[in-house]
Amino acid sequence: MDEPTGRLTRIILEGAALHRLSRLQEADRTQAVTDLESENEFAAIAHPNVQSILHLSIQEGRLVFDIRDATDAPLTAVVLALGPFKMLMKDYQMLLDSYAGAIAEGREAKIQAIDMGRRGLHNEGAALMQERLAGKINIDFPTARRLFTLVCALHQPL
Numbered sequence: 001m002d003e004p005t006g007r008l009t010r011i012i013l014e015g016a017a018l019h020r021l022s023r024l025q026e027a028d029r030t031q032a033v034t035d036l037e038s039e040n041e042f043a044a045i046a047h048p049n050v051q052s053i054l055h056l057s058i059q060e061g062r063l064v065f066d067i068r069d070a071t072d073a074p075l076t077a078v079v080l081a082l083g084p085f086k087m088l089m090k091d092y093q094m095l096l097d098s099y100a101g102a103i104a105e106g107r108e109a110k111i112q113a114i115d116m117g118r119r120g121l122h123n124e125g126a127a128l129m130q131e132r133l134a135g136k137i138n139i140d141f142p143t144a145r146r147l148f149t150l151v152c153a154l155h156q157p158l
Contacts, residue, residue, distance in 0.1 A: 006043030006050050006138075009070065011036050014057040017156035024100055025153055032149040041140035046076050048138070056147075058082060058154045065137065078136045085132075085151060088125050092152050095121060122148060 011033050021029060044050065044067050052075065055066035063085070065078040095118050102110040125148030126141055133139060139147070 029153040
């Protein structure tokens with residue numbers, strides 16, 4: 001049996017929280033989208049070889065992966081409870097706030113320490129993303145890390 005060759009060709013984020021991003025969060029979001037659009041492994045189990053467009057949103061406390069074909073016609077949707085991600089997202093937000101403060105203060109050692117923490121949280125978020133999507137969407141670890149970044153951007157407190 002051939003390996004799935006599905007991948008994302010475009011990512012569209014939907015949600016009001018995107019208007020509340022800090023400069024740092026916006027830079028993270030932009031970089032994650034750019035990286036995902038250039039390289040990813042993303043194959044819906046139901047459509048393993050499709051080059052797809054992903055509409056990613058949070059609706060009614062759930063993470064929605066609205067997967068569409070190249071013409072933007074709906075193929076399938078995968079909906080995940082957001083609860084398992086909430087603590088990681090909260091920790092990530094606290095790290096971003098600390099990071100911004102450390103940059104403003106010019107504290108290089110603190111910036112490096114916080115950056116290591118961010119990488120660790122990304123790894124935890126990626127592992128959780130892969131676990132929660134198992135049996136629904138096949139993704140590699142770098143794709144899962146970038147998707148976690150996007151979920152954090154979508155989930156901003158009011």
